[in-house]
Amino acid sequence: MPITSLHDLMLHGLKDVYSAERQLVQAMPAMAKNATSDELRTAMETHLEQTKEQVTRLKQVFELLDAGPGNMKCKAMEGLIAEGKDLIDEDIEPAVLDAGLIAAAQRIEHYEISAYGTLAEYANVLGLDEVRDLLEQSLDEEKETDVLLTQLAEGGINQFAQNGDESEEDEATEKASRKKSASKSASGSRRAAPKKKAAS
Numbered sequence: 001m002p003i004t005s006l007h008d009l010m011l012h013g014l015k016d017v018y019s020a021e022r023q024l025v026q027a028m029p030a031m032a033k034n035a036t037s038d039e040l041r042t043a044m045e046t047h048l049e050q051t052k053e054q055v056t057r058l059k060q061v062f063e064l065l066d067a068g069p070g071n072m073k074c075k076a077m078e079g080l081i082a083e084g085k086d087l088i089d090e091d092i093e094p095a096v097l098d099a100g101l102i103a104a105a106q107r108i109e110h111y112e113i114s115a116y117g118t119l120a121e122y123a124n125v126l127g128l129d130e131v132r133d134l135l136e137q138s139l140d141e142e143k144e145t146d147v148l149l150t151q152l153a154e155g156g157i158n159q160f161a162q163n164g165d166e167s168e169e170d171e172a173t174e175k176a177s178r179k180k181s182a183s184k185s186a187s188g189s190r191r192a193a194p195k196k197k198a199a200s
């Protein structure tokens with residue numbers, strides 16, 4: 001369909017974010033399941049429920065605009081989700097993964113905040129007040145989630161990732177030195193070495 005007006009551009013963007021939200025409904029349970037922190041897991045599960053409502057809200061928007069949701073694929077969200085999955089698949093300490101999951105989730109939230117912010121403003125300019133209000137509801141939820149994720153990161157999860165890393169390093173160093181004194185052929189922990197490098 002040709003895009004010749006702001007209304008067309010808004011519809012294009014709505015189809016994109018509809019795809020993004022639906023991809024998230026599929027992907028978020030695995031992210032939540034891999035969170036070690038109860039608070040983080042609860043935050044992700046709560047946002048999963050909100051995300052389902054956001055899909056419903058977008059369906060209402062399409063109805064108001066008398067348009068179909070199409071079958072676009074949001075490639076940006078596909079990539080953001082793939083990066084989150086890649087991190088989960090790494091050989092990664094659970095406490096460190098929590099910090100990484102927050103980072104991945106916040107990239108997702110920022111993408112959504114950008115998408116909804118733009119679309120709500122288009123609806124505003126086009127005088128589509130009901131559409132704007134629905135989009136702003138979702139925008140507010142994305143912003144609240146982003147703030148909550150920052151609070152979780154700064155309120156202990158990043159620190160815990162750092163502490164867990166340090167204590168594990170100490171343990172690995174101790175083990176390695178004990179091994180070394182028992183046998184000169186000890187090579188130490190393969191995982192401890194690069195982490196130490198990254199921490200310095």
Ligand SMILES: [Fe+2]
Nearest residue numbers: 021051054112
């Ligand atoms: Fe969302």
Ligand SMILES: [Fe+2]
Nearest residue numbers: 109112142145
């Ligand atoms: Fe979101």
